[in-house]
Every structure is written in C-alpha cells, then in structure tokens.
Amino acid sequence: MSLDINRKKVTKNAYRVTKRRNMTxxxxxxxxxxxxxxxxKTVAEIAQKFGDGNVHITIRQGFEIPNIPFEKMNEVxxxxxxxxxxxxxxxxxxxxxxxxxxxxAGMRNISACIGNRVCPFGNVDTSAxxxxxxxxxxxxxxxxxxxxxxxxxxxxxxxxQDFGIIAICxxxxxxxxxxxxxxxxxxxxxxxxxxxxxxxxKAVRDVRRCIGxxxxxxxxxxxxxxxxxxxxxxxxxxxxxxxxxxxxxxxFLNWVTEDVxxxxxxxxxxxxxxxxxxxxxxxxxGYIVDRTGYDTFRREVLDGIELNSEAKxxxxxxxxxxxxxxxxxxxxxxxxxx
Amino acid sequence: xxSFDFNYQQFAEVFARLGKKFRLFGPKRVPGRxxxxxTDLITYADLQNPEDLETAEKSYLxxxxxxxxxxxxxxxxxADQFTEPELSxxxxxxxxxxxxxxxxxxxxxxIFLENGKVKDPYYxxxxxxxxxxxIECRESFENCFCVAMNANRTDNFAxxxxxAPEKVSVMIQNESFxxxxxxxxxxxxxxxxxxxKDSKAVNLPDVEDMPADIFSDSLWDEYDSRCIACGRCxxxxxxxxxxxxxxxxxxxxxxxxxxxxxxxxCHLDGFTDMAGGHSFRKDKGDRMRFxxxxxxxxxxxxxxxxxxxxxxxxxxxxxxxxxxxxCINKLSDRxxxxxxxxx
Numbered sequence: 001m002s003l004d005i006n007r008k009k010v011t012k013n014a015y016r017v018t019k020r021r022n023m024t025x026x027x028x029x030x031x032x033x034x035x036x037x038x039x040x041k042t043v044a045e046i047a048q049k050f051g052d053g054n055v056h057i058t059i060r061q062g063f064e065i066p067n068i069p070f071e072k073m074n075e076v077x078x079x080x081x082x083x084x085x086x087x088x089x090x091x092x093x094x095x096x097x098x099x100x101x102x103x104x105a106g107m108r109n110i111s112a113c114i115g116n117r118v119c120p121f122g123n124v125d126t127s128a129x130x131x132x133x134x135x136x137x138x139x140x141x142x143x144x145x146x147x148x149x150x151x152x153x154x155x156x157x158x159x160x161q162d163f164g165i166i167a168i169c170x171x172x173x174x175x176x177x178x179x180x181x182x183x184x185x186x187x188x189x190x191x192x193x194x195x196x197x198x199x200x201x202k203a204v205r206d207v208r209r210c211i212g213x214x215x216x217x218x219x220x221x222x223x224x225x226x227x228x229x230x231x232x233x234x235x236x237x238x239x240x241x242x243x244x245x246x247x248x249x250x251x252f253l254n255w256v257t258e259d260v261x262x263x264x265x266x267x268x269x270x271x272x273x274x275x276x277x278x279x280x281x282x283x284x285x286g287y288i289v290d291r292t293g294y295d296t297f298r299r300e301v302l303d304g305i306e307l308n309s310e311a312k313x314x315x316x317x318x319x320x321x322x323x324x325x326x327x328x329x330x331x332x333x334x335x336x337x338x
Numbered sequence: 339x340x341s342f343d344f345n346y347q348q349f350a351e352v353f354a355r356l357g358k359k360f361r362l363f364g365p366k367r368v369p370g371r372x373x374x375x376x377t378d379l380i381t382y383a384d385l386q387n388p389e390d391l392e393t394a395e396k397s398y399l400x401x402x403x404x405x406x407x408x409x410x411x412x413x414x415x416x417a418d419q420f421t422e423p424e425l426s427x428x429x430x431x432x433x434x435x436x437x438x439x440x441x442x443x444x445x446x447x448x449i450f451l452e453n454g455k456v457k458d459p460y461y462x463x464x465x466x467x468x469x470x471x472x473i474e475c476r477e478s479f480e481n482c483f484c485v486a487m488n489a490n491r492t493d494n495f496a497x498x499x500x501x502a503p504e505k506v507s508v509m510i511q512n513e514s515f516x517x518x519x520x521x522x523x524x525x526x527x528x529x530x531x532x533x534x535k536d537s538k539a540v541n542l543p544d545v546e547d548m549p550a551d552i553f554s555d556s557l558w559d560e561y562d563s564r565c566i567a568c569g570r571c572x573x574x575x576x577x578x579x580x581x582x583x584x585x586x587x588x589x590x591x592x593x594x595x596x597x598x599x600x601x602x603x604c605h606l607d608g609f610t611d612m613a614g615g616h617s618f619r620k621d622k623g624d625r626m627r628f629x630x631x632x633x634x635x636x637x638x639x640x641x642x643x644x645x646x647x648x649x650x651x652x653x654x655x656x657x658x659x660x661x662x663x664x665c666i667n668k669l670s671d672r673x674x675x676x677x678x679x680x681x
Contacts, residue, residue, distance in 0.1 A: 122374075122375060125376065177408050177409075180600055200589075201586060201600060214375070218373060218374075219568070221569045223379055226379065227375055
C-alpha cells in the first residue's frame, strides 16, 4: 500500500522528508544543549528501535535521528514523551497532547554555550536562559534561530543567529581595594579592547570601550573589580548563513536586561506574522527585516517595552556580509587573462 | 574566665549591643561578588548584623586589611607642608577570626612593631584598637596546615566562640566584655578546642642553615612556567606585609598630592624593579623560592617562629593550582636527600 501522508503536517511535527523514499528523520530539541544523561538513553532507544541505530548531533545542539520509516511516527512520538515532559513542559511549554510529538518546528532549537555552570568566563547560566526562552517561545512555526552565549568570546556563534544573545557584565570598581597591580589593564589591553588604563596607580575603565566581558574581574587579585548583580546582555541580530547573502549579526541592543531581551524576542513574533511573505514556504526573518527595513523592525519590536536606563539601541544597522553571486570577482585561475 | 551559651536570637542581642560601641569586623559572604559569575565572595568586612558573619567557610581574603589596608594614605602634601590623616573610624574594633589568623596578625606585629627600633605608627594606631573574638576551629578546611605551622592554637583572644547548629557558646577572657554577654547568656563550661590534625601533612625543612646550592636547585624551575605572577598568594595571605610607597599628584596641581602605601607582593611583576631599570627575581621560580624561604626559613631566623601560619589561602586562590604546602614538602624532600626528580 502506498504511503499517503500530509507532508506539511509532518514537517511541523519535527519530521522531515529525507533522501530515502518513505524514510524520515526526527529532530530532538535540547534547549541550551544541556540535558540529563539519562535522556541520552531515550534518544538511543528511538534510534535503535525505529531508526538504523545512528544519531546525528546537529549544529544547533539537538539530535537528528535518521532512517525512521514514516509509518513509525506515532510510535516515535509516544517514545518522545519523556523528553517533551522534561525539556519542554518543565520549562513552561504548553503541549496539549504529549503523545503527539513536537507541536512545532519552525523556530529552531535554542542553543547555548556551556555557560557559567562550567566556564569561568560565563557571565550567566546560558542553558537556563535558553530553557526559559524555550518556555516562552515554543511552539512556533516561524523560522527563527536563537542562541545564547555566556560572554563576548561567543563560543556558541551568536553572531550566526537571527537573535544572538551575548551575556555581558558591568564591572564595578572598589577604589580602596585596588593595589595598582595592572593585571586588569594588561589583560584588557592584550585580550580585549584596552578599556582599562591606569591613573595615579588605580584602574580607570572607559565605559565606551568596555564590552562587558568580565576579564578584569577574573584578573583582579583583590576583588576590587566585581560584577554588577544586574545582568546585562548585548543582542546581535540577523546573522545568517544561506544561499544568498551570508553575514554576521550586528549589535541591535547593548546593556539591556534579560527582561528586555525576552520581550523583544517575543515582540518579533507579531512582527513576522504581519510582514512575512506567505507565498514562500518559510520566509526567514532576516529577509523580512531586509524588506521592511531596520526602522520598521525596531519600531515594532520595541513597541510597548520599557528599556532599562543603561540600554543602548543602534541608530542604524549595517551587516558585514557578501553576495554569493560574485561573478565579476571569481575567475578561472588556470586561464586567467588581464 | 567564664563561659556562656546563647541561642541565635540571644547572640543577636549581644551582637547588637556590641555594635553600638564597637566596630565589628569579620568574615562576610558577599553574594554574587565572587571571581566567577553567580559565586559569592567571602571576604573580611564590616558587619552590620550577626547573619553577616560567615562561620562555615574559609574566607578568600584574610583579616589583615583591618590593620594593613590595601591602600592607605600616610600623608597629604602641598608645596611646603604635609598633613597626616586621622583614622576615618576611631572606634575600638572587634575582629572575628580563627586561631591561624590571630597568629597571622601576631606575625604582622613582628614586622610592623618589632622589626627594628621604630614602631610603624600607621599600623600601630589600627592595631591598638583590636579585640580578637576567636572563631573556634576544630577541623581543618581544605588546604589548611596550621598544625604543622604551630599556628592552630592561641590564647590571645578576648572571647572564643563556638558556632554550633543550635547554639552559640562563648568563653570570655577579657573581663571588660563580661557584662555584654553575662546578661543574656546561660552559664556553661565551654572551653574552645583547636585543630589537632592537618588535612594535609606538611613537613618543614629540618635544617639550621639552608645549604647554598638549594638556592639554584632545579626544584624551583617548574614555577618559572607554572606561576603567572597574579599575586593572589600574596594578597590573600594574612602574613604578607609588603607594600610599595606611591606618591600621587592631583591631576590639576603641580605640587599637591598624597603619599600612599599600597599592598605589593613578591610574586607580582615590578616588585623588584629598581632605579635604572634593574630588576632581580625576574623568573617566577626565583619569586617562589624567595617567598618560600621568607615564609618558612629566614623569618624564623629573626623572630624564632615561622611567618607562614598554614591558613592555606594561597593554595585556595591560586588560579594555576600551585600548592605552597606541596612546595614546602618538595623542599624538605630535597634537603633530606630524597626525591631528586620532579614527579
């Protein structure tokens, strides 16, 4: 009997059409890329029981389990239940029927660097923030890529996302504890932006140069530099790979609080809903912003949000990137003529 | 000598009463101010209420800042005169600290008050105000070796305090504090105990004079590459007493400014810089050797006791996991003709 499935429904259920006829692959969402090792057993079981025993670790920190026959989808969905309960519902995602698998697939897995659960440089618990975002944004059919990174080293490559959330810290200075050892100024000059200079034996921070990495806090032997207990973020936006115009994300907001980040990303959903080209299968948010322009995007996503007093908003945005159509520049090397 | 027991509410009453007359200084947990994000800093600071007092964990920094601040102005100068500043807080000060740290401040006394004919007046005026309230320490923390350094015990305290889960016990040695405690407390037979065994065995070198060749021994070489000269071992040490004298000029004046003394340390770059650009102990191994000998050898020659009190903070704070106590053991092994090769 020939297979008769609604491909669009299947896609929204996080299954995909694969190269092999009648075979699909399921994408397992792991917000923040962090999970109880016990869940690896569930992933392994699904791969062994319904697939071919292989699992692909995706770039977004999920799992893609390939070579599952389409007719096994219901059984796979039932097997996914413990993952949905822990990784989605426990983070606040509302799923009506836990036996039906993922209720959406447009918004990609929210990835995160290892963050301050492990990394000394991490300014926040990135996985926890990713899980919180999952709770607020999933399920969602729009194509949006989000990642959280713990510091401006950007190990998760937030600059390749539609929304790259970079945790930063405001270093605060206790004048009386500074012994003028210059460790902060040296590390900032060598590794960062040279935002700290010495004046009369004390460190002085240039707030316009400081990128909030926290290296000075790590370097200080007397705890003269410590972190402001309010956590701040830089939000870089609309970075992308892709066939037309790959580019790095650029800063849209700087020194904003978690609350602002959350609200801005949530405001993006009605913005996409209003402007998306419905004739395309899934228009990517970056191209929508290209079409509406930055001013419209900024106005609509900041609508109704009270920014914290430290917040800065970009006046204009220009993305460093290139057009993949590059015929004039690319020449045959072996038969080159002037 | 009398002892009393208190519940925590009663102890808070005594604490509040003392706070009206005394400056209270002790180990304090400052949330979120640790070196890494979402970690706490346990430091010595002024205490407003008894909950501020961190009695369960060892502090990252030592209590020495109460007598030897990281940065102290010794005088202000103008063209032809100078003024010494008064202390900003003139109250008598109660310091809550452990036996090793009481011994540590006694080591500072040797340097600042007994090393030569002149007593350091800046140190002395702060030191005279101190009353030690000893936090009883019965078990070693990680990296502690106070027993080996003979710094686990002291009787130099006004009161000794045991913070148990349900009650606080206090033994009073200095009668002037009796009234504050006696009114609230219930008489008890509390006597403080001391650490009996180190968490790590440390063997001190058993030599009268260091043989000359140990100065150039390969033992020190590994520290050339391991130490990053961050200076945490010095700044966290209760007995490190080195400072640099710094003159600063106010930005808009040619002849007004102040002289300060600022913590310095033998592991920090610039510590041995001299006029003309000469600098000795450029290699970190040399710095490690200098510190080691000072802490467990040449201080003893002058004062008949070792400088190091075995609080182990240098081991706690070293970002490169250099263990000073292991270094002492390696030195002892080498001097006794033991292990030649690095493990």
